[in-house]
Amino acid sequence: QKEVEQDPGPLSVPEGAIVSLNCTYSNSAFQYFMWYRQYSRKGPELLMYTYSSGNKEDGRFTAQVDKSSKYISLFIRDSQPSDSATYLCAMNTDSWGKLQFGAGTQVVVTP
Amino acid sequence: GAGVSQSPSNKVTEKGKDVELRCDPISGHTALYWYRQRLGQGLEFLIYFQGNSAPDKSGLPSDRFSAERTGESVSTLTIQRTQQEDSAVYLCASSDPALQFFGPGTRLTVL
Helix, strand or coil, rough: CCCEEEECCEEEECCCCCEEEEECCCCCCCEEEEEECCCCCCCCCEEEEEECEEEEEEEEEEEEECCCCCCCCCEEEECCEEEEEEEEEECCCCCCCCCHHHHHHEEEEEE | CCCCCCCCCCEEECCCCCEEEEEEEECCCEEEEEEEECCCEEEEEEEECCCCCEEEEEEEECCCEEECCCCCCCEEEEEECHHHHEEEEEEEEEEECEEEEECCCEEECCC
C-alpha cells in the first residue's frame, strides 16, 4: 500500500465548475501538506501549503486537512481552462526533508 | 529572482552510458532535493542535501546513482551504466526552509 493515495483521473469539468481533489494517507506522522500544479512537460509549481488540520484559502483555491481521517482536499472555484493540469498532493513529517507525493490527478476544464 | 534551473532539459543516451544532470538551486537556499518522475506517476524521492550535513541518500534506487553538491550551490546527479528503466524526468528542488520549489526537470531517455 502506498503511503499517499490519489486518484489519477482524468477529472473533466465544465468551465466555472468547482474542482474537488483529494488524497488519503496512512502515516499519521505527516504534519505538513502541500498541493502542487504541474503543466505538461513543466516542473511542479507550489499552490498551497498547510500545517496540521484546518482550512486555508488563497483566491480561488481552498485547501483542507483532516488529520483525524488522514484526508486532504483541494477545491478550485470558478475553474478556468488554464486550470487544466495535473495536481499533486505532497506531505512530510518535518518542515525539512523529503516529500511523499501522490500519483497526481489530471484535471481537464472544458470551455 | 531566478528560480531553480536544470540542465540539460533533454538527454538521450544509449544503454550502458553514464549521464550527468545538473541543478542550480535558488540562491541562498540551503536544502536541495532530487526526485524522479516516471511517465504518468508522482514524484519519487532520490536524495536530499541540507547544508553541511550528510546527505539523505535513502531514495537512491541502486549504487549506479550518486549525487554531489558543492557547498550550498550546484548539484550534480550521476547515473552510471544507464538502463532503460532509468528513463524518466529528473526534478530538482530547493528550499529555505520548508517550501520546496522545483526546476523544470531533465527528461532522460535511455535507448
